Amino acid sequence: MKYNKLGKSDLNISEVSFGCMSLGTDHAENARLLHHALDRGINYFDTADLYDKGENEVTVGKAFNGMRDKVNIATKVGNQWRPDGSGWDWNPTKAYILQAVEASLQRLQTDYIDLYQLHGGTINDPIDETIEAFELLKQQGKIRYYGISSIRPNVIREYVQRSNIVSIMMQYSLLDRRPEESVLDLLHEHQIGVLARGSLAQGLLAGKPAKPYLGYTLEEVQKAAAAVKAVAGASRMLAETAVRFVLHHPAVTAAVLGIRTAEQLNEALQIAAAAPLKEGEVKTLQALLPPNKYEEHR
Template sequence: MKYNQLGKSDIKISEVSFGCMSLGEDHEANAKLLHTAFDNGINYFDTADLYQKGENELTLGKAFKAIRDKVVIATKVGNQWRSDGSGWNWNPSKSYILQAVEESLKRLQTDYIDLYQLHGGTLDDPIEETIEAFEQLKHQGKIRQYGISSIRPNVIREYVKRSNIVSNMMQYSLLDRRPEETSLDLLQENNISVLTRGSYTQGLLVNKPPKQYLTFSEDEVRKAAEAVQSVAGTSRTTAEVAVRYVLHHRAVTSSVLGIRTSEQLQDAIQVANAKPLSEDEIDALRRAVRPIVYEQHR
């Protein structure tokens, strides 16, 4: 397993990491899966207070309480559940962040969070106030570092200019190359780590039947999957190729893979141990899929 530095921090995280969102309700089964991941070199585990109304944080906290100092735990804040449970509202205010972190710490059974991330963001947010909240928590030792989770170029630019974020989580895959336009280079130039989600593109690049995706037709998605299969050949899996495409960009520190089953975990471990793609292979994949750009939030 390769480990990369998280931005300008002293935290090192595994190149392939564990997205906890899809974990089930069985804490014992979850703990077994999470510990198997850790035993195989995965040390970064990503959750959010939004997932399962906090139960996702709770299951992660239970699993790693005994080895807390050996794992890197990341969670997110900004989506506030309504009191009637009917949904959530966006709330990036300082007061809410300072309140929400206490609940996350309690559920995670820890006195600090390694990476605390804003779970979204818009230009209408009180950005300075949001940054103040994260800086205060860092000063208090309740979080080690902070970042954002955003695909919006205009929001990313503001946090790059105005804050000390060490990371940005964003959707990025062969079928969603929008970050390649400006965001990846900007983040790399400022030594801010990119954490990716969606490397498999809902499974369309790996094992799911083709369908329309973003601005791509079903036929274009099929051709992209065929290109991945062609590069994989008989010596690699399509999962390896899909994730290794993402990890090829120097801005990307870790690919966060959603894991719910032992089979998915074994795929992730295999991906982590796979060799990088060659430049010729990267070029072949890029030729097979037309680049797209963000239409909004530019």
């Protein structure tokens, strides 16, 4: 397993990391899966207070109770469940973040969170107030570092300029190259690590039936899937090629893969053990389709 330093932090995280959102409700089964991932070298586990109304944090906390020093735990804040459970509302205020972190710490059975992330964000948020909350939590030792989970270039630029974020989680794949236009180079320049999600484009790059996706037509998606298959050849899995395309960019610290089953974990471990794509293979994939671009939040 390869490990990369996350931005300017001292967190060295596995290049292929564990997205916990898809985990089921069987705590014992989840613990077996999470422990196997840790035993095989995955050391970064990403959850959120939103997932399963906090139960996802509970299952991660139960699994790693007593082995906290071996793992990097990341969670997210900003989506506040309504009292009746009918949905959630966006709340990036300082007061809410300071309240929400206490509940996350309790569910995770820990005294600190390695990476606390704002789970979204808009340009109209009270950004300075949000930053104040994260900085205060750092001073109190309740979080080690903070970042944001966002695909919005205008929001990302504000946090780059005004905060001490160490990471951005964002969607990035061969079928979603929007971050390449301006965001990835900006983050690389400022030594802010990218945690890439959605590397398989809803499975479209790993064998699922083609459909239109993010402005690409059915035919273009089929073309991309065929190119991934051609580059993979007989020696690589499709998913391996798709994720390795994402990891080729120097701004990307890790690919966070959603894992629910032992089969998915084994696939992730195979991706982690794979060699990087050759430069010619990357260029072949890049030349396939014109990169899509953000239409909003520029």
